[in-house]
Amino acid sequence: MDTLKKIFSSVLNLPASSVTDALSPETAEAWDSLNAIILLTEIEKAFKVKFTFDEAMAIRNFGEAIALVRSKGIQL
Amino acid sequence: MDFLAYIRSYAKMKGSPAKGLLPFSIHLITNFTDEVLEKVLGGMCLSEHIRPAITRAPYKQYPLVLKDTSDVLYKSKPDISFIFFDINPYQHGEFTDSSKHTEETLSDIRTYCEATKTLVVVSLSPLPYNSPYGHFFSDDPLFARAKEWNDRLVALSKEVSNLYVFDTNTIVYRLGEERVRDMRGSYAFDIPFTNDFFVALCHEWLACIRAIRGRSRKCIVLDLDNTLWGGVVGETGPLGIALGPGYPGVAFQNFQRTLLRLWERGIILAIASKNNLADVQEAFKKNPHFILKEEHFAAIRANWDDKSITIADIAKELNIGTDSMVFIDDSPLERERMRKERPEVLVPEFGGAPEEYVGMLLSLKVFHQMSLTEEDKKKGRMYAEERQRTAILKNTKSKKEYIAELGIRIRIFEGLSNDIARVSQLTQKTNQYNLTTKRYSEADIRSLLKDGWHIYSAEVADKFGEYGIVIVALIAPEKNAARLDTFLMSCRVMGRDVEFAFLEYIIQKLHTAGFKKMTASFIPTSKNVPSKDFLPDAGFVERKGSKKGVKEYALDIPSHLKGKAKRNPLLTIVE
Numbered sequence: 001m002d003t004l005k006k007i008f009s010s011v012l013n014l015p016a017s018s019v020t021d022a023l024s025p026e027t028a029e030a031w032d033s034l035n036a037i038i039l040l041t042e043i044e045k046a047f048k049v050k051f052t053f054d055e056a057m058a059i060r061n062f063g064e065a066i067a068l069v070r071s072k073g074i075q076l
Numbered sequence: 077m078d079f080l081a082y083i084r085s086y087a088k089m090k091g092s093p094a095k096g097l098l099p100f101s102i103h104l105i106t107n108f109t110d111e112v113l114e115k116v117l118g119g120m121c122l123s124e125h126i127r128p129a130i131t132r133a134p135y136k137q138y139p140l141v142l143k144d145t146s147d148v149l150y151k152s153k154p155d156i157s158f159i160f161f162d163i164n165p166y167q168h169g170e171f172t173d174s175s176k177h178t179e180e181t182l183s184d185i186r187t188y189c190e191a192t193k194t195l196v197v198v199s200l201s202p203l204p205y206n207s208p209y210g211h212f213f214s215d216d217p218l219f220a221r222a223k224e225w226n227d228r229l230v231a232l233s234k235e236v237s238n239l240y241v242f243d244t245n246t247i248v249y250r251l252g253e254e255r256v257r258d259m260r261g262s263y264a265f266d267i268p269f270t271n272d273f274f275v276a277l278c279h280e281w282l283a284c285i286r287a288i289r290g291r292s293r294k295c296i297v298l299d300l301d302n303t304l305w306g307g308v309v310g311e312t313g314p315l316g317i318a319l320g321p322g323y324p325g326v327a328f329q330n331f332q333r334t335l336l337r338l339w340e341r342g343i344i345l346a347i348a349s350k351n352n353l354a355d356v357q358e359a360f361k362k363n364p365h366f367i368l369k370e371e372h373f374a375a376i377r378a379n380w381d382d383k384s385i386t387i388a389d390i391a392k393e394l395n396i397g398t399d400s401m402v403f404i405d406d407s408p409l410e411r412e413r414m415r416k417e418r419p420e421v422l423v424p425e426f427g428g429a430p431e432e433y434v435g436m437l438l439s440l441k442v443f444h445q446m447s448l449t450e451e452d453k454k455k456g457r458m459y460a461e462e463r464q465r466t467a468i469l470k471n472t473k474s475k476k477e478y479i480a481e482l483g484i485r486i487r488i489f490e491g492l493s494n495d496i497a498r499v500s501q502l503t504q505k506t507n508q509y510n511l512t513t514k515r516y517s518e519a520d521i522r523s524l525l526k527d528g529w530h531i532y533s534a535e536v537a538d539k540f541g542e543y544g545i546v547i548v549a550l551i552a553p554e555k556n557a558a559r560l561d562t563f564l565m566s567c568r569v570m571g572r573d574v575e576f577a578f579l580e581y582i583i584q585k586l587h588t589a590g591f592k593k594m595t596a597s598f599i600p601t602s603k604n605v606p607s608k609d610f611l612p613d614a615g616f617v618e619r620k621g622s623k624k625g626v627k628e629y630a631l632d633i634p635s636h637l638k639g640k641a642k643r644n645p646l647l648t649i650v651e
Binding site: 006034 | 079081088109260264270
């Protein structure tokens with residue numbers, strides 16, 4: 001979980017404490033389309049997983065990102 | 077630092093004060109979505125205390141902005157410009173449809189380089205790994221076009237002096253295409269590369285920035301045991317260390333070979349080792365497997381002092397800053413201590429398997445220079461030669477002995493045989509050993525020759541190496557005397573009596589030419605104190621009527637030649 005939080009807090013330039021399940025493009029100003037791509041590629045790299053394009057584009061908040069990583073058999 | 081740290085630090089930069097950071101402006105011109113690249117480049121600059129101002133060409137508009145000389149890319153001259161056009165290896169695009177786009181873009185790059193006069197680094201496109209034509213790529217038109225683009229860029233860089241080429245394929249060789257190309261990114265977002273690739277690319281680009289800002293390192297300070305050789309020489313003796321054929325000795329040898337290649341292009345080498353000096357010297361003398369010899373090192377310190385003190389001592393002796401040094405030591409304790417005491421010294425992680433040493437050293441990318449003059453290449457050698465001279469000075473009792481030991485040779489040039497450019501350069505930059513500090517251009521020197529002046533210069537060498545042309549005399553023929561208008565010598569050869577031998581040679585020549593008298597003056601400046609006693613020491617007599625601090629001297633040639641030694645017998649004059 002720390003790894004995933006670190007990715008979000010680094011890319012979105014937020015303190016780790018504000019990375020909660022509800023964190024979304026609506027609540028985080030820096031979560032734009034470009035940073036969404038960086039989030040995707042960094043998560044895939046960190047957990048050595050690959051998402052389909054549709055899976056990745058469906059993520060709407062941090063909670064859904066956790067669920068997607070878990071769905072690839074990764075323990076968080 | 078890693079990718080995440082770079083992009084975060086760049087995000088934090090906006091709105092933060094620029095205190096203590098070097099401002100640096102960059103143009104970034106690519107043919108893909110390059111915001112991620114900008115973030116990595118920006119973050120990496122910040123990690124080296126550089127505050128970047130990056131201007132990107134708008135997405136896909138490079139063909140327009142490169143043609144528009146009123147565009148901001150033309151109007152603002154950046155400190156450096158990075159151009160990188162990627163060619164997708166698996167589908168036709170603008171660069172592979174026809175050669176028209178290639179020709180046009182090459183011409184645009186040329187115009188941009190010539191107009192901005194800034195340093196432009198163009199990166200070659202990674203070439204494809206796979207092809208429908210199999211691995212014999214020459215038949216694949218797509219591959220051929222991509223290769224042609226790269227070849228043409230290299231050719232262009234040979235014609236345009238401010239254009240440099242970086243081959244991104246070197247990154248592909250290291251990481252592999254799979255870790256470099258991101259096909260999903262390419263098709264979905266027009267980001268054709270992985271984040272790892274951007275980091276590797278920016279590492280290369282940063283090496284250019286360091287080089288043009290004088291931040292490349294000049295000197296490598298090395299530990300010995302388990303760094304330059306395997307084992308501990310104090311325990312195993314000079315022949316017991318691991319160095320030479322077979323593993324791991326051959327790996328240490330190869331590390332030495334790489335250091336030697338750096339030395340050959342001008343990097344200074346020094347040793348800071350906790351050892352008995354006698355053991356170290358014995359190892360260098362008795363073990364036949366050394367690639368590096370004692371003579372390659374500008375300083376050898378084997379003692380039990382704290383290395384942070386030793387390194388400062390070496391820096392002082394070589395007259396370089398500790399911030400231009402790299403410290404290589406396999407001991408984590410020594411590295412940690414150095415980082416704490418001398419944070420300006422670059423202390424990379426080092427050690428473990430010796431076969432990795434070469435890679436660890438070269439991956440630092442801190443020794444780059446954009447161009448190398450012949451003088452630069454000699455630097456490592458000149459510093460090492462100086463150490464040997466100093467060693468003689470310590471061991472000899474008198475100056476006479478020292479000079480004799482050096483085996484100095486002087487080769488004198490007269491009239492048209494002079495290197496006019498060098499003579500002029502010396503009049504323009506010599507301040508300390510210079511009697512009159514008169515500056516002459518190359519054209520001036522030529523017209524003096526035409527006016528019948530006697531012009532002498534000399535090249536000096538000793539048994540350790542060559543100094544080049546370091547001493548000049550310009551003599552104006554006047555009615556009753558030869559006037560010594562200019563007499564100067566580079567401080568590199570001060571204290572070796574070269575000036576006296578050179579002058580005696582000239583006096584002899586003037587005598588043959590029929591001159592009976594020589595006049596000279598000393599014009600004091602804030603810097604030329606070292607040469608103030610030269611004329612009286614050489615036998616000149618001060619004349620009455622010297623004014624405004626300028627001292628006038630004269631020398632009677634016939635009586636001078638009858639008198640004391642004509643030449644310093646310890647110096648050899650090569651005619």
